[in-house]
Amino acid sequence: MGVAASIDDVARRAGVSIATVSRALRGLPDVAAATRARVMAAATELGYVASPFAARLATGRTSTIGLVVPFINRWFFSEVINAVEASLRAASFDLLLYSLRDDEGRARFFELMPLRKRVDGVLLVSFLPSYKELESLSTMGCPSGLLGIRRPGLLSTRIDDVAGAHGAVAHLIGLGHRRIALIGDDPKDPMGFTPPGDRRRGYQRALTAAGLPLDPALEVHGYYTVSGGSDSMQQLLALPDRPTAVFAASDEMAIGAVKAIRAAGLRIPEDIAVIGFDDHPMAQMYDLSTVRQPVAGEAVDLTERLLAKLEAGGDLAVSEAEADVVLDTELIVRGSTDASRSAPSS
Amino acid sequence: MGVAASIDDVARRAGVSIATVSRALRGLPDVAAATRARVMAAATELGYVASPFAARLATGRTSTIGLVVPFINRWFFSEVINAVEASLRAASFDLLLYSLRDDEGRARFFELMPLRKRVDGVLLVSFLPSYKELESLSTMGCPSGLLGIRRPGLLSTRIDDVAGAHGAVAHLIGLGHRRIALIGDDPKDPMGFTPPGDRRRGYQRALTAAGLPLDPALEVHGYYTVSGGSDSMQQLLALPDRPTAVFAASDEMAIGAVKAIRAAGLRIPEDIAVIGFDDHPMAQMYDLSTVRQPVAGEAVDLTERLLAKLEAGGDLAVSEAEADVVLDTELIVRGSTDASRSAPSS
DNA sequence: CTGTTAGCGCTTTCAA
DNA sequence: TTGAAAGCGCTAACAG
Numbered sequence: 001m002g003v004a005a006s007i008d009d010v011a012r013r014a015g016v017s018i019a020t021v022s023r024a025l026r027g028l029p030d031v032a033a034a035t036r037a038r039v040m041a042a043a044t045e046l047g048y049v050a051s052p053f054a055a056r057l058a059t060g061r062t063s064t065i066g067l068v069v070p071f072i073n074r075w076f077f078s079e080v081i082n083a084v085e086a087s088l089r090a091a092s093f094d095l096l097l098y099s100l101r102d103d104e105g106r107a108r109f110f111e112l113m114p115l116r117k118r119v120d121g122v123l124l125v126s127f128l129p130s131y132k133e134l135e136s137l138s139t140m141g142c143p144s145g146l147l148g149i150r151r152p153g154l155l156s157t158r159i160d161d162v163a164g165a166h167g168a169v170a171h172l173i174g175l176g177h178r179r180i181a182l183i184g185d186d187p188k189d190p191m192g193f194t195p196p197g198d199r200r201r202g203y204q205r206a207l208t209a210a211g212l213p214l215d216p217a218l219e220v221h222g223y224y225t226v227s228g229g230s231d232s233m234q235q236l237l238a239l240p241d242r243p244t245a246v247f248a249a250s251d252e253m254a255i256g257a258v259k260a261i262r263a264a265g266l267r268i269p270e271d272i273a274v275i276g277f278d279d280h281p282m283a284q285m286y287d288l289s290t291v292r293q294p295v296a297g298e299a300v301d302l303t304e305r306l307l308a309k310l311e312a313g314g315d316l317a318v319s320e321a322e323a324d325v326v327l328d329t330e331l332i333v334r335g336s337t338d339a340s341r342s343a344p345s346s
Numbered sequence: 347m348g349v350a351a352s353i354d355d356v357a358r359r360a361g362v363s364i365a366t367v368s369r370a371l372r373g374l375p376d377v378a379a380a381t382r383a384r385v386m387a388a389a390t391e392l393g394y395v396a397s398p399f400a401a402r403l404a405t406g407r408t409s410t411i412g413l414v415v416p417f418i419n420r421w422f423f424s425e426v427i428n429a430v431e432a433s434l435r436a437a438s439f440d441l442l443l444y445s446l447r448d449d450e451g452r453a454r455f456f457e458l459m460p461l462r463k464r465v466d467g468v469l470l471v472s473f474l475p476s477y478k479e480l481e482s483l484s485t486m487g488c489p490s491g492l493l494g495i496r497r498p499g500l501l502s503t504r505i506d507d508v509a510g511a512h513g514a515v516a517h518l519i520g521l522g523h524r525r526i527a528l529i530g531d532d533p534k535d536p537m538g539f540t541p542p543g544d545r546r547r548g549y550q551r552a553l554t555a556a557g558l559p560l561d562p563a564l565e566v567h568g569y570y571t572v573s574g575g576s577d578s579m580q581q582l583l584a585l586p587d588r589p590t591a592v593f594a595a596s597d598e599m600a601i602g603a604v605k606a607i608r609a610a611g612l613r614i615p616e617d618i619a620v621i622g623f624d625d626h627p628m629a630q631m632y633d634l635s636t637v638r639q640p641v642a643g644e645a646v647d648l649t650e651r652l653l654a655k656l657e658a659g660g661d662l663a664v665s666e667a668e669a670d671v672v673l674d675t676e677l678i679v680r681g682s683t684d685a686s687r688s689a690p691s692s
Numbered sequence: 693c694t695g696t697t698a699g700c701g702c703t704t705t706c707a708a
Numbered sequence: 709t710t711g712a713a714a715g716c717g718c719t720a721a722c723a724g
Contacts, residue, residue: 004463004487006701017711022703030709047485051463053408054701056399057716072428073421081427082418085445094464097443099431117350117397118440139393141350226631255631282628285572285601352717363695368719376693400717403700 005046014042025050052094064094065306066115069125070106070191072099075280076295080125080147083299091307093120100127103190110136121306123147127191143316145306147298149194150324153317155309157302157325161195164291164329165202166209168275169247171289171331173210175338177245177273180207183222183232183257184249196224199249199277218243222253229256237264244272245337251276251283251290258286258336273337287335287343294327301325351392360388371396398440410440411652412461412468416452416537418445421626422641426471426493429645437653439466446473449536456482467652469493473537489662491652493644495540496670499663501655503648503671507541510637510675511548512555514621515593517635517677519556521684523591523619526553529568529578529603530595542570545595545623564589568599575602583610590618591683597622597629597636604632604682619683625676633681633689640673647671 010025011018016035024031024039031039042048056062067084069077081097088095096119100106110133115122122137122144129137134151137144145155172180182203185196204214217239220232229248233256236243248254254276261272268274276283279292305325309318335342356371357364362381370377370385377385388394402408413430415423427443434441442465446452456479461468468483468490475483480497483490491501518526528549531542550560563585566578575594579602582589594600600622607618614620622629625638651671655664681688 008701018702019704019712020710023710026703032709035709049459049462051403051701053399053402053464054716055703057397057403057701057718058703060716062399072431073424075419078419078424078427081424081443082445085418085443086447089444095443097427097431097441098435099428101432113395116395118399259631285605354717364718365696365720366694369694372719378693381693397717400700401719403702404717404719406700 005048007048007050009046010039010042010048013046014039022050062094062118062120063092064096064119065303066096066098066119066122067125068098068100068109068115068122070100070127072097076278077125079295080299083296084123084303087300087303087307093307100191106191113137113140116140120310121145123302123306124149126193126195128194130192138316141316143306143309143318145302147302153323155302155305155318155323157298157305157327159293159298159327159329161198162202162205164277164293165199165247165249166206167202167329167331168277168289168291169203169206170210171333171337172245172247172273172275173206173212175245175273177243178212179215179218179241179243179245180212181218181220181236181243181246182249183220183229183236183246183253185219185221186223186228187221189224196249203247203249222248222250222256224250224253226252226256226259229253230260231256233257233260234264237261237266242272245269246272246274248274248276251278251280251288254288254290254336255282255286258288269335269337269339275337279332283332284334284343289334289337289341290332292330292332294329298327301327351394353394353396355392356385356388356394359392360385368396408440408464408466409438410442410465411649412442412444412465413471414444414446414455414461414468415471416446416473418443422624423471425641426645429642430469430649433646433649433653439653446537452537459483459486462486466656467491469648469652470495472539472541474540476538484662487662489652489655489664491648493648499669501648501651501664501669503644503651503673505639505644505673505675507544508548508551510623510639511545511593511595512552513548513675513677514623514635514637515549515552516556517679517683518591518593518619518621519552519558521591521619523589524558525561525564525587525589525591526558527564527566527582527589527592528595529566529575529582529592529599531565531567532569532574533567535570542595549593549595568594568596568602570596570599572598572602572605575599576606577602579603579606580610583607583612588618591615592618592620594620594622597624597626597634600634600636600682601628601632604634615681615683615685621683625678629678630680630689635680635683635687636678638676638678640675644673647673 007018007021011021021039024036071077085095121142124146126148128149148158150156184200222228222232248257254274257274276288276290279290283290353364353367357367367385370382417423431441467488470492472494474495494504496502530546568574568578600620603620622634622636625636629636
């Protein structure tokens with residue numbers, strides 16, 4: 001087989017017109033069973049597959065979804081990419097991947113709209129599009145979905161960060177803790193992530209609900225990194241009246257905190273209890289209590305709803321009812337808050 | 347802007363033919379500066395972008411690369427995907443991502459060739475295509491590149507796993523160790539990865555080169571997971587004459603080993619030294635000596651050479667000289683083999 | 693330097 | 709149930 005077979009080759013071989021080949025191969029009705037069989041046979045013999053580009057030109061549909069992520073090589077996002085890829089594959093859609101990386105990349109994306117005219121739908125993961133960006137997005141003329149963030153008029157799937165954080169802190173309170181610190185917030189976050197603020201809110205509400213005071217000294221920036229978590233834990237340990245428990249708004253920061261606590265010669269959870277957020281694979285390795293979010297579940301839910309929307313017509317308008325789905329988080333109690341649940345090995 | 351502008355709209359607005367628009371916008375020569383300016387202006391005013399599908403149909407080139415990985419959500423692969431995406435983006439190529447996941451997905455991929463007729467080139471990451479699979483790949487009629495594996499007739503970029511492992515073990519020997527164990531091999535690896543065998547070979551050669559005996563009891567399966575590493579370390583610790591050092595063929599396994607050693611109440615590196623492979627981000631967190639491989643560097647090198655090949659004509663034949671690039675690994679000495687290099691905090 | 697024209701390989705009326 | 713023919717929106721000779 002020198003050059004790939006085209007629809008004409010199949011038509012000739014099956015002794016029918018190209019129109020019939022097209023219909024037969026796509027499973028359209030009004031094709032005689034015998035004819036269809038003959039066409040299918042010819043197609044397999046020639047190893048024929050329709051050229052997607054010709055089909056796209058003719059139909060206007062691309063069978064491709066653009067997936068836009070801030071980063072590729074970070075746990076959360078690679079989980080999302082993986083789940084989206086699987087869902088799309090199952091629906092015979094192609095996945096066009098685009099990574100923003102930084103402010104510059106983000107600006108370039110929204111200015112050039114490089115996915116324009118090449119996807120049927122767009123999925124934006126975990127960053128908040130500005131009003132201008134949304135407008136720019138709308139010039140693509142295709143439906144889009146937001147993962148982790150809610151915006152009126154767009155599909156979205158997310159978790160309730162406030163509730164998740166609330167649950168984590170309530171767990172600590174239930175354990176008898178009264179001085180509970182928060183390691184969170186990244187004051188120089190370039191993507192405008194919303195979870196940090198929500199998780200802080202959940203922390204504050206849980207304290208307030210339990211009648212505990214909010215102490216600004218107990219709220220520190222962790223920059224959502226291991227080292228940031230470690231640094232801010234040291235800061236907390238230096239406090240005259242140090243906390244007995246810490247809620248870190250991400251597992252990375254929690255692990256940093258764990259390291260700092262151990263380095264100070266203190267025990268976890270006896271001297272200080274620690275709980276994180278996400279259920280990153282490392283959380284288990286560090287025997288860290290945390291709030292699990294169903295990352296793949298969110299991705300699958302959103303992808304499938306976007307595909308359903310395309311199938312249903314694909315107009316841009318989204319009804320209130322269908323727009324937003326909120327998935328549950330789950331409190332995972334391990335040894336870092338409850339000694340009785342400690343994993344066997346260090 | 348209701349429906350997206352097409353080339354005719356631009357032509358009309360600029361008062362030229364569509365051919366001139368095409369030429370002007372693609373920066374082809376033989377277009378008067380004034381004309382080009384007029385066309386560009388019209389294009390921006392209309393927010394015009396050429397439909398990639400029409401262009402692809404007409405030229406036969408897709409400006410798209412297919413990236414085929416065994417997994418998406420694992421450190422190594424997400425690093426590769428990230429680097430490839432960046433390289434392609436810089437060259438204005440699109441990235442079509444495909445994940446194999448398991449035997450079944452792999453079979454489906456090579457049977458259906460879902461990337462056929464939609465990419466100009468293919469990148470296969472870290473799995474060894476069988477002869478049949480390579481044949482199937484060749485029906486795509488486009489050049490391809492292999493990351494991490496060498497195959498005659500295909501582009502490839504990789505590291506020398508044998509040499510890397512050799513270096514790690516030589517480091518241990520240089521430290522005075524004489525009984526050195528190997529944690530490696532995954533007897534049920536579905537992807538046919540080649541690094542495990544090569545790393546074992548490097549281990550054996552280093553011992554032999556130093557005149558040390560090979561003791562089969564010191565070579566255990568680690569399954570390339572944390573828990574596998576932990577289990578096999580326990581096995582090694584139970585040996586009557588236990589090793590004083592361990593080379594784990596991946597950082598994950600090394601970390602498992604570290605946990606098992608600590609759980610047994612032994613000190614690292616005083617009682618047992620541990621070195622891993624890869625320089626996974628966790629290696630630093632565990633103060634683990636390791637062999638760093640330039641993951642992104644490999645991906646970028648391969649991608650750029652594939653793009654260069656496409657630009658140069660894109661025929662399938664690959665000369666011996668251009669085919670294979672081997673990048674250097676780097677020995678990273680940390681506290682798990684050398685106490686004097688210990689990181690400050692645990 | 694620019695315009696005309698013939699495809700690229702499909703899908704989709706419209707007729708038969 | 710099938711075929712002929714007209715696009716889809718571009719690029720690439722070929723003239724001029």
